[in-house]
Amino acid sequence: MAPKLQLAIYWAAACGGCDVAILDTDEKILNIAEAADIVLWPIAMDFKYEDLYKMGPESIDVCLYNGAVRTSEQEELAQALRVRSKYMIAFGACASWGGIPGLANLTNREDIFKTVYQETFTTINQEGIRPDVNFRAPEGELFLPRIYDRVWSLDQVVDVDYYVPGCPPTPETIWTAVEAIVTGNLPPKGSVIAGSRSQCDTCQREKTEKKIAQFKRPYEIIPDPNKCLLEQGLICCGPVTRDGCGHRCTSVNMPCRGCYGPSEKVSDQGAKLLNAIASIMDVKDEESARQLAATW
Amino acid sequence: MAAYKRVTIDPITRLEGHGKIEIFLNEAGDAERAYLQIPELRGFEKFCEGRPAEEMPRITQRICGVCPEAHHLASTKALDALWHVDPPRAAKKLRELFYCAHMVHSHTAHFYALGAPDFVVGPGADKKERNILGVIAAVGLETGQEVIKHRSYAQKIQAMIGGKATHPVCGLPGGMSKPITEEERQQIESMALSIVDFAEGSLQIFRDVVLKNKDYVDLIVSDTYSLNCYSMGMVDENNHVNFYDGVMRVVDPNGKEYVKFLASDYNKHFAEHVEPWSYLKFPYLKNVGWKGLVEGIESGLVRVGPLGRLNAAEGMATPRANAAYQEMYSTLGGKPSKATLASHWARLIELLYAAERLVELSQDQEITSTDIRTIPTDTPTEGIGIVEAPRGTLMHHYVTDEKGIIKKVNLVVASAHGYGAMNISVDKAAKGLIKKGKVDEAAKNMVEMAFRAYDPCFGCATHTMPGKLPLIISVYDCNREKIMDLEW
Numbered sequence: 055m056a057p058k059l060q061l062a063i064y065w066a067a068a069c070g071g072c073d074v075a076i077l078d079t080d081e082k083i084l085n086i087a088e089a090a091d092i093v094l095w096p097i098a099m100d101f102k103y104e105d106l107y108k109m110g111p112e113s114i115d116v117c118l119y120n121g122a123v124r125t126s127e128q129e130e131l132a133q134a135l136r137v138r139s140k141y142m143i144a145f146g147a148c149a150s151w152g153g154i155p156g157l158a159n160l161t162n163r164e165d166i167f168k169t170v171y172q173e174t175f176t177t178i179n180q181e182g183i184r185p186d187v188n189f190r191a192p193e194g195e196l197f198l199p200r201i202y203d204r205v206w207s208l209d210q211v212v213d214v215d216y217y218v219p220g221c222p223p224t225p226e227t228i229w230t231a232v233e234a235i236v237t238g239n240l241p242p243k244g245s246v247i248a249g250s251r252s253q254c255d256t257c258q259r260e261k262t263e264k265k266i267a268q269f270k271r272p273y274e275i276i277p278d279p280n281k282c283l284l285e286q287g288l289i290c291c292g293p294v295t296r297d298g299c300g301h302r303c304t305s306v307n308m309p310c311r312g313c314y315g316p317s318e319k320v321s322d323q324g325a326k327l328l329n330a331i332a333s334i335m336d337v338k339d340e341e342s343a344r345q346l347a348a349t350w
Numbered sequence: 351m352a353a354y355k356r357v358t359i360d361p362i363t364r365l366e367g368h369g370k371i372e373i374f375l376n377e378a379g380d381a382e383r384a385y386l387q388i389p390e391l392r393g394f395e396k397f398c399e400g401r402p403a404e405e406m407p408r409i410t411q412r413i414c415g416v417c418p419e420a421h422h423l424a425s426t427k428a429l430d431a432l433w434h435v436d437p438p439r440a441a442k443k444l445r446e447l448f449y450c451a452h453m454v455h456s457h458t459a460h461f462y463a464l465g466a467p468d469f470v471v472g473p474g475a476d477k478k479e480r481n482i483l484g485v486i487a488a489v490g491l492e493t494g495q496e497v498i499k500h501r502s503y504a505q506k507i508q509a510m511i512g513g514k515a516t517h518p519v520c521g522l523p524g525g526m527s528k529p530i531t532e533e534e535r536q537q538i539e540s541m542a543l544s545i546v547d548f549a550e551g552s553l554q555i556f557r558d559v560v561l562k563n564k565d566y567v568d569l570i571v572s573d574t575y576s577l578n579c580y581s582m583g584m585v586d587e588n589n590h591v592n593f594y595d596g597v598m599r600v601v602d603p604n605g606k607e608y609v610k611f612l613a614s615d616y617n618k619h620f621a622e623h624v625e626p627w628s629y630l631k632f633p634y635l636k637n638v639g640w641k642g643l644v645e646g647i648e649s650g651l652v653r654v655g656p657l658g659r660l661n662a663a664e665g666m667a668t669p670r671a672n673a674a675y676q677e678m679y680s681t682l683g684g685k686p687s688k689a690t691l692a693s694h695w696a697r698l699i700e701l702l703y704a705a706e707r708l709v710e711l712s713q714d715q716e717i718t719s720t721d722i723r724t725i726p727t728d729t730p731t732e733g734i735g736i737v738e739a740p741r742g743t744l745m746h747h748y749v750t751d752e753k754g755i756i757k758k759v760n761l762v763v764a765s766a767h768g769y770g771a772m773n774i775s776v777d778k779a780a781k782g783l784i785k786k787g788k789v790d791e792a793a794k795n796m797v798e799m800a801f802r803a804y805d806p807c808f809g810c811a812t813h814t815m816p817g818k819l820p821l822i823i824s825v826y827d828c829n830r831e832k833i834m835d836l837e838w
Contacts, residue, residue, distance in 0.1 A: 065367075065368075065809075067390065067392055068415070068809065069411075069412050069413060069414050069415035069416075069418070069809050070366045070367065070414060070415040070416045070807070070809045071412070071414075071415015071416070071418060071516040071517060072415065073415070073416075074415050074416055074459070074516050075415075075516060077459065077463070077501070078502075078505055078515065078516070080498050080499075080502045081495065081498055083498070084486075084494075084498075087483055096361050096363045096364075096365075096368075097363075097364070097365070097366060097463075097464075098363075098364060098463055098464070098481055098482055099363065099364075099477075099481050100363045100364065100477040100480055100481065100795065101363070101477065102359070102360060102361065102363070103360050103361060104360075124390075124392070125389065125390055127368075127389055127390075128390075153412065154409055154412035155392050155412070157397040157398075157409075158392065158393050158396070158397045160397055160400075161393070161396050161397055165396055166391070166393035166395075166396045166397075169393075169395050169396040170391065170393065170395055170396070170631075171624050171631070174395055174622070174759075174760045175617045175747060175758075175760040176616075176617050176620055176621050176622045176633065176760060176762055177621070177622050177624065177631065178621045178622065178623065178636075178640075179623070179624045183624040183625065183626050184624070184626065185391075185624070185625070185626055185627065185628055185629045186626050186627075189626045189627040191374075191383070191385070191627060192383075193354045193374035193382055193383050194354050194356060194372075194374050196372060196385060196387060196627040198387060198389050198627070198628070198629060199389045199390070201390075201391055201629070221412070221517055222415060222516050222517065271402060271404055271754075272404050272522060272527075273404045273429075273433070273522050273523045273524065273725070273726060273754075274725065275725070276723055276725070279528070302509070302513045302514045302519075303513050303514070303519045305513055306511070306512065306513035306519060306520055306527050306528040307527045307528045308513065308519040308520070308527050311405075311408060311519075313517075
């Protein structure tokens with residue numbers, strides 16, 4: 055019998071949804087447990103950092119790292135896990151591209167601290183106390199990791215072998231990745247393990263190639279469940295987002311928000327989306343474009 | 351200064367999110383003080399500024415992927431208030447059904463995967479086995495498969511309504527994005543009936559494994575794991591537990607009603623304190639006041655989550671869960687219970703309530719109604735939404751401009767409400783368990799059991815990021831000649 059796969063699962067600036075997604079493989083989780091020894095998984099297992107630091111280089115076969123990197127601790131763990139893992143996988147949207155925590159890059163640490171520790175409606179902090187990386191308690195020093203000014207995707211911190219997209223990845227996407235790993239049938243390094251086409255390529259909604267005369271926000275209309283949401287005026291990230299999620303959001307009549315990341319031919323998902331939207335705006339000149347943009 | 355020896359537990363495990371425990375031992379080797387520190391902050395309050403409000407249910411749920419439905423619905427309720435719109439009755443029922451399925455998922459996951467290993471496998475068992483796989487090995491594969499099946503049912507029901515079980519997308523101001531069909535209703539009903547039996551079976555496992563073991567019962571009622579403080583939860587008009595809607599009720603350490611308040615008044619009753627040694631703030635009852643990390647009626651700390659809710663209520667709204675509620679309090683010797691480890695028991699009673707309520711709602715005549723949206727017409731201003739998250743009371747508060755663009759956000763989450771209580775519990779457990787320098791693996795895990803009973807989610811707790819993105823769209827014609835710049 056082949057030796058069992060050594061598997062580590064870690065979360066950084068994450069929500070835990072990727073870990074729940076692994077549980078959502080349901081009875082297959084037992085197959086995963088059969089094929090692999092899980093050597094680190096803080097949500098479910100009691101192994102500590104000291105156990106990890108005792109392990110040698112490349113002693114872990116695969117590390118599924120979910121979450122973005124925004125603290126010194128998360129960076130150290132990314133490096134420690136990279137050295138010890140043969141394959142480092144950016145698991146989920148945050149590890150792959152920063153995800154929702156990446157929105158913090160629109161601001162900075164100081165402004166965040168000011169809002170959170172001084173300004174919110176319920177904060178009472180006349181002394182202006184801020185959490186600090188060192189604090190001298192009566193019994194001894196207490197340490198906190200440093201929070202960085204910005205948020206990084208995993209591949210901006212360490213070398214990444216594969217990407218498993220989604221917020222969270224579907225159980226099907228996860229199982230495809232697990233099978234590829236267990237059988238050694240792996241795609242070229244750097245691949246995104248999911249579909250390669252765009253959401254729109256595989257969407258079942260009816261498209262008529264019509265131009266839009268007005269933007270709508272999701273709360274303003276009850277869209278036709280069978281027609282293209284974008285053509286109904288709702289901003290939908292389908293044209294530029296990778297498929298493989300099973301169209302989970304559009305299936306309940308809500309527009310795509312792009313969690314499977316850019317499709318194969320797209321590098322900047324946001325810019326490409328603006329491009330796609332601009333191309334279907336029913337406008338003749340600058341003035342009519344301004345008027346249409348103002349309908350949002 | 352006396353030299354203290356340090357014992358570090360890093361990371362704490364079998365919970366959602368990040369945390370660390372530092373225990374200081376005095377010269378005699380006894381635990382002098384333990385700190386539960388939270389080493390992360392994401393900053394949602396700041397980076398949500400400038401977003402369209404209707405996106406908040408989809409953004410803020412990324413605070414927590416274990417209880418995303420809680421954030422999704424607290425946020426959606428805040429949007430109802432923000433746009434001054436009352437959803438149709440069927441939409442409210444559909445939200446509650448969806449939410450009860452969520453409670454089934456979360457409570458099942460916590461009991462079996464996070465909590466039970468300490469009791470079923472044992473608090474001092476080898477850490478390689480002290481996990482869900484060890485639980486399955488102990489209770490048998492058949493029971494293990496029942497657990498997997500029923501948590502999966504709960505996820506399926508949520509996905510049916512919300513598109514995705516984790517990070518659903520169905521909540522809109524004034525209603526829900528999609529009705530359910532009769533066929534879907536029937537599937538939900540049959541899964542719900544099966545979940546009721548599963549919940550009863552889970553309570554039986556608790557009776558057999560925990561309550562019939564004198565050592566465990568002694569542990570549950572011991573002073574080491576007790577905490578004397580206020581309790582809070584949402585209740586209906588009969589003072590019965592409700593997860594989705596109702597008024598907030600707080601009882602004092604003696605069980606006497608201290609205050610009842612509406613969601614819109616939350617900031618008259620709650621404030622948050624900052625300590626320099628943790629990124630997480632400490633909410634407390636404003637009118638009682640911040641007295642530090644201390645117990646008692648003079649201290650504004652509250653217990654939330656299953657035991658807090660059951661303490662703050664006068665019963666459960668469904669028959670079987672209510673019987674289990676009475677059984678628990680008569681066994682524990684009255685209300686409110688100070689026994690933190692009884693939270694596991696309370697969680698299973700709530701699992702049963704969620705299952706029974708799922709059945710009721712799935713059999714409701716109105717549940718397949720297509721009248722599930724009221725389109726808002728008012729100008730948005732300010733909105734507050736509260737639900738009971740699996741781990742306790744969750745508060746979302748937004749202020750927008752007249753276009754519904756977020757100007758200010760406040761989020762007071764379940765695990766933050768319980769953070770003061772958890773710190774005291776961890777400190778008491780360390781003092782009770784670590785004496786004369788004896789600190790083995792079992793003792794360290796038993797200190798962790800003190801926070802684990804609360805089922806904390808420090809993913810939720812560390813949500814805490816504004817900003818307008820200067821965006822200029824340049825439009826080019828087919829010859830790549832720039833026609834215009836649009837500021838958006």
